Amino acid sequence: MTVIAAATAASTLAACGGSDDGGGDGGGGGGDASANEASDIGITEDSIKLGAHFPLTGVAAPGYSEIPTGAQAYFDCLNNEGGVNGRTIEYIYRDDAYNPTNTSQVVNQLVLEDEVFAIVGGLGTPTHSAVLDFLNSEGVPDLFVSSGSLLWGDDPETNPYTFGWQTDYESEGKIIGDYIAENFPDAQVGLFLQDDDFGEDGEAGIREYIDDQIVAAERYTPGNTNVGPQIAALQAAGADFVVGFNVPSYTALSQLTALQLGYDPQWFYSNVGSDPTLVGSLLNNFSQGQVSDASLLDGALTTDYLPTVDEPDNPWVQEFQRIWDECGGDGELTNYRIYGMSQAYTTVQALQAAGQNPTRDGLVEAIEIAGGDWEGPVLAPFRYSEDSHMGTSGMSISRVTGDTTEEVVPVQLTDIGDAEIEPFDGEMAEVPENGIPNEESVID
């Protein structure tokens, strides 16, 4: 019985000083602002309405609830610079508490009542699965789902309007498995998995490389906070290297339980569950200092596909810091906010590519044509094409030291199935002025 929190965070942006001085103002794409038309649902002459669903309350809220605040800050700063082709972005995100029933309800509301142009960054595999058919049958662009499930991108014929964004869990599992095979060939590997697509995809990827090294695979169900039997089973199986495909609160729980059992393997948490700052803040109240902040995670390995807050020299992080300081709300810039901003950045690239007067179908076409070439904060290129709606394809591996991380293996690329793993030879993209991309329209 979860309270259906009325915490609906809708942000309505007052039309901020409409800058209709010829779309050049950071808008990119060229064209004449006077030609702006209400070209589709959710588009007016001077605004674009986007919607999203996130867990702002409940078990998945820690961390994830910060993502839309990052996106909001990015769009606010973008609007101050004139928006996209003279249109400001109106971003509406609603709370689904990571409950698929709620997701259906809030997405219905976004599409039918708020009449958004597109859904952007809806979070969660079980949650977003609940609205996948609805969005595709209504023809609503469903961009950049905040989840690494294969569902969003491997079958564009069935789901033509849906696009993935982050590295999928199977590719991540492959990169992790390959790393273990090369660097820890004698390790006895245990898997700590969320009992759904997230854990399954990750396990499939990792087993492609180290099936014979795996001595145990334990699964937890989100919501059941007692992971004692699972961690004890990994210990009993003699695993000295544990890979976790789990959400952040379960990173904290697994660490606490391991502490209780005196179990000290080498930990490798997949990107989703590894944010050291968040896990540290979850752990720091315990035992009044007996468990000190992130030190439990010290030495743990993890993966990255975005720059992180502990790289203050990274130009993207510096730009996101500026955006957060100028347009953000309370609190610090976090990795989750960087995630939200990066997703918003890709969204703006898509809107620019869709031309002066975007339509829903045009937006999808633009991503398929141009998306594979886009550069931005994401470390590796996207795989967007007519045949694949999968997001970025690569990851680096890093080690947690104190509150920060250091890179162990640079970015490598792969794909689902039996694609090879290769090093990425590209450069980090340059930050454009004001952190606003400048893509050409690819739609006539």
Add this chain to the structure above:
Amino acid sequence: MQYFVNVTLTGLTEGMVYSAFALALVLIWRSTRIVNFAQGSMAAATTFIALALIQAGQSYWVALIVALLSGLLLGAIVERVVIRRVEGGPELNAVIVTLGLFVAIQAAIAIVFGSAFQSFPTPFGLEGFQVGDNRIALTPNSVWVIAAVLVTMALLVVLFRFTRIGLAMRASAFGQEVARLLGVRVGRMLTLGWALAAVVGSLAGLLIAGGEFVYPAYMDSLIVFGFVAAVLGGLDSPIGAIVGGLILGLALSYVSGYVERGSALVNVAALVILMVVLLVRPGGLFASSTARRA
């Protein structure tokens, strides 16, 4: 072998937590004949008060006492202001009102304290005891939980069995008219029953929270398990609540530890256990009366 010991100890500690919550339910049932669904969010409310104090720099023990006192107050207020209006009517009315309270209090917590996940400190360590070369899944904190629950149970047994006030509370719950004719001040007894139950609930809330994460809905799953434990034990008996909680905790831990994908089956297993016990002993394991209603 070590695995079995650890799974058992994990189950034992979890079971004690269910017991603590079941005790509060038993208490309110014995003193008012109402099943209080709001118990969980009332306990969550006092836990958040304690957390606020701890974060303001107070010690755990000060926070514990304040939480228990605010539980006492909250229980009395809820009874006087809300439940009193529906007492004496159909029993279902009162139960439905507690369901409404459950949701309302939880929403109030979210408004006052926010809905973020926060860790809740414990007064004792979270590292297991060392036995030989192995560390076992029994921590100083679990010992504190077990001791606190057992002492509370003993106090409740004494209260109901050996004191006049306990007798008066039971009388008021069983037959208001008769009790009133015999000179028992029924209204006060009902208020006292709610207040005491809320104190035990607050204690349970704090014990559950220690070394775990709290958020406004953190008691939700425990409400279910607490109810199952209380019903297993017969809803009437403090000892039954403890035994019910332990059986449930152990059984669920074994399911989670020994059944393939057991973690997902825990909730189903709780239902199966409940059904089996109720089929075999409809009154629960420790039922004292056969004439249970509601």
